[in-house]
Amino acid sequence: MKHLIRVLPGLPCLVLALPAIAASPVDTGGKLILDARYRFEQVDQDNALDTAKAHSLRTRIGYRTPRWHGLSGLVEIDDVRHLGAEHFNDTRNGRAGYATVGDPEGTEVNQALIRYAADWGSAQVGRQRINLGNQRFVGGVGWRQNEQTYDGAMIELAPGAGWKLTYAYLDNINSVFGPDDTRPVSRTAPADIEGHSHLLQAQYAFSSNLSAIGYHYRLGLDNLAVAPGAPPGTLSSRTSGLRVQGKAGGFSYVLEHARQRELAGNPWRLDSRYWLAEAGYRWQDIQWKAGYEVLGAGGGTGNRAFQTPLATKHAFQGWADQFLTTPADGLRDAYAGFSLPLGGGEWQTWYHDFRSDRGGDRFGRELDLSWRHAIPGVKGLEGLLKLASYRSSDTARTVDTDKFWVQVQYTY
Structure with missing residues (x-):
């Protein structure tokens, strides 16, 4: 909470005053937030670790006030509990003999913010959810029970037809491994990622069928390291890129390129590239997609490959989460899949082929x-x-992994 209070010293008082603001005759109804998500997760890996079996419950309660002359507020509390015996390593419970299910227990303020909205756009300050674009670089990691949220301020502008400009300043990042740290604090998975970061994004829609997004992200991640033996700050970076996406009839496409270099304070020099080409086709209710994504290798000793430390990584490169950190030799992911209605619900199937960027090893x-x-x-x-089945072709760097989930979620 110290980071949240530093970003907005008056936020607790303002939040307490919001019910009084809401009593104004010009207000129109607030919204109660209630969400409960039970999940069973099983992780079976072909190594010395015991199979993990985790039962957990995430409960979220909050309130979004009515808007009053453009001003509104939001408070949201999350609680994560383990149900039954802890036959898994949550990264904090000391069960190192089991495979990892990264959902530590705890209660935390998930969001607490003040927002102002007008015709020109909006601004908000406090602890907040930030999901930029498709969350490949900045997201909330909503798949994990403890969501990743950000302490800072964000402004979104609509200066003209087709334009959307976004700027965010981050003072602290509340990671999925919180709310509490263990001793010694992990260099690769701290509860709070400290440092000052700046996110800039400009989006322009040429038409309803074609848009482009340019971005520049300056991530000062002072206490975060790319590997346990690497110095803190080795994930501090500046990334600039351009994404173009469009559609024509039932076809869709995405082309994207980015370059990543070190930010001041990073003891390592970085220079790596990101490439994405994706094509899709929709026929009736069936959506097909295929793509090729490259996170380039870097030069020098240690892991200096292209990294996305703030991304919602579970949505990319396979649900088995084998590549949450890009390997030092980089990564090429050739993927294809489809989604369709089935039995009154939605079915998805995806296939990935993973190779190194440097050397092309599978x-x-x-x-x-x-x-x-x-x-x-x-x-x-x-x-x-949900099921993820990964089969390794390079057992020195990855292992066969099967993951299975059963989830029930209620949202009010």
Whole structure:
């Protein structure tokens, strides 16, 4: 909380005053936030670690006030609990003999912010959710039970037709491994990522079928390291890129390129590239996609490959999460998949082929399957079955991994 209070010293007082503001005759209804998500996760790896079996419950409660002359507020509390015996390593419970399920227990302020909205755009300050674009570089990691949120300020502008400009200043990042740290504090997975970061993004829609996004992210991640033996700050970087996306009839496409270099304070020199080419086709209710994504290798000793430390990584490069940190030789991911309605729900199938960027060595391949379905009889209740199966072709760097999830979520 010290970071949140430093960003906005008056936020607690303002939040307490919001019910009084909401009593004004010009207000129109606030919104109660209530969300409960139960999940069973099993992780079986072909190594010395015991199979992990985790039952957890994430409960979220909050309130979004009505708008009053453009001003509104939001408070949101998350609580994560383990149900039953802890036969898994949550990165904080000391169960190092089990495979990892990164959902530590704890209660934390997930969001607490003041927002102002007008015709020109909006501004908000406090602890907040930030999801930029497709979350490949900056996101909330919403798949994990403890969401990643940001202490800082963000402004979004609409200066003209087709334009959207975004700037955010980050003072602290509340990672999925919080709310509490263990001793000694992890260099690769701290509860709070400290440092000052700046996010800039400009989006222009040429038409309803074509848009471009330019971005520049300056990440000062002072206490975060790319590997346990690497110095703190080795993930501090400046990344500039351009993404172009469009569609024509049932076809869609994405082209993207970015360059990553070190930011002041990083003891290592960085210079690596990111490339993405993706094509899709929709026929009736079936959506097909195929793509090729490259996170380039860097030069020098240690792991200096292209990294995305603030991304919602579970959505990319396979659900088995084998490449949350890009290997030192970089990574090429050739993928294809489809989604379609099935049994009243949605079915997804994805296949990935992973190779190193430097040398082209094959890491492995992965098959991902999921089925999501609304549960009849209760509005807002939804079930999910999900499977990820990774098979290694390079056992010196990765291992066979199977993950299975059963999830039930209620959203009010």
